[in-house]
Amino acid sequence: xxxxxxxxxxxxxxxGRMSPFTMRARMALALRGVEYELVExxxxxxxxxxxxxxxxxxxxxxxxxxxxxxxxxxxxxxxxYVDDAWGGAGAGAAILPxxxxxxxMHRFWTAYIDDKVGDC
Numbered sequence: 001x002x003x004x005x006x007x008x009x010x011x012x013x014x015x016g017r018m019s020p021f022t023m024r025a026r027m028a029l030a031l032r033g034v035e036y037e038l039v040e041x042x043x044x045x046x047x048x049x050x051x052x053x054x055x056x057x058x059x060x061x062x063x064x065x066x067x068x069x070x071x072x073x074x075x076x077x078x079x080x081y082v083d084d085a086w087g088g089a090g091a092g093a094a095i096l097p098x099x100x101x102x103x104x105m106h107r108f109w110t111a112y113i114d115d116k117v118g119d120c
Contacts, residue, residue, distance in 0.1 A: 010066075010067040011034060011035065011065070011067070012036060012038075012064075012065040013025055013029065013037070013062055014051055014062060014063040015038060015039070016041060016042075016061055021061065021114075022038075022075070024075040024079055025064060025079065028079040028083065029082055031095055032082050032083070032091055034086050036064075041061050057073070058073065062074075064081065075114075076110045079095060079096070082095070083096050
């Protein structure tokens, strides 16, 4: 991974301050100490071209924009990516469980909550 991405340089998060899904991504970034810029994304009356280009499959927030034009979409996937990408030595406790069963249960309940809270 490029040094810039490891250090958090140029990392941006497309999202909304009041979105629970954006909050999940922001908490993961904060827990790992990643510096980032929150780019407010208005969803109404129309989604921006930037959002639709970054997340063409769903067109939803949040989207983690990385150096080099890469994008990671969906809050649970962003949290997993942040844990993997910035979870090296000295990064503190893991965000996600290490045990395979506990990790599976984490994924189950995350999907359940996402389904019940609804689309952003």
